Amino acid sequence: MKHFANIQEALDFATINQHRLKFPFICKCNGLPVKVLSPELARTLSQERPNLIATRKPSATLELSYVLSLRALRDILRSMATAEIHYSLSLNGDKAAVVRTTPAATSHFTFPIVKRTPGVAEDEGTFILLEASSQSQDWKSFWVPLEMRLLHSAMQPVA
Numbered sequence: 001m002k003h004f005a006n007i008q009e010a011l012d013f014a015t016i017n018q019h020r021l022k023f024p025f026i027c028k029c030n031g032l033p034v035k036v037l038s039p040e041l042a043r044t045l046s047q048e049r050p051n052l053i054a055t056r057k058p059s060a061t062l063e064l065s066y067v068l069s070l071r072a073l074r075d076i077l078r079s080m081a082t083a084e085i086h087y088s089l090s091l092n093g094d095k096a097a098v099v100r101t102t103p104a105a106t107s108h109f110t111f112p113i114v115k116r117t118p119g120v121a122e123d124e125g126t127f128i129l130l131e132a133s134s135q136s137q138d139w140k141s142f143w144v145p146l147e148m149r150l151l152h153s154a155m156q157p158v159a
Helices: 007-016 039-044 070-080 139-155
Strands: 002-004 025-029 032-036 051-056 062-069 086-092 095-101 106-116 126-130
Touching (some): 062 070, 070 086, 070 126
Antiparallel strands (some): 062 126, 095 106
């Protein structure tokens, strides 16, 4: 098992060696075990918490993304809300839309739905892919706190 100081170092290694690596790519980042899945392995997703995903970009680099259930995303958005910032989440076809409302503005962010599990409640069986690709000028103020929570949740040891 490879050991890395952080996630970015692991992704850089995976990008350089992507044609020799097999997914899931398992390593240790800052002492914690991390399992990085490819989108093709979405069937192995954990429903309880975010999953790290390595998505391939047209440039052949790998980008860290997250796949999580609708319920998990709602829980994270609820934890990010403050007296001044409110979030709502809705599904529309094959997209999930997050609306962030502040006293100054309202911003919309969309993410693809990557998996729906038949026979499972929508909150538990609908999985959304959250990628770091910038979407608007308010993007950073939304993505940075969201990614901190996603990464923390994805790397928590399983009880």
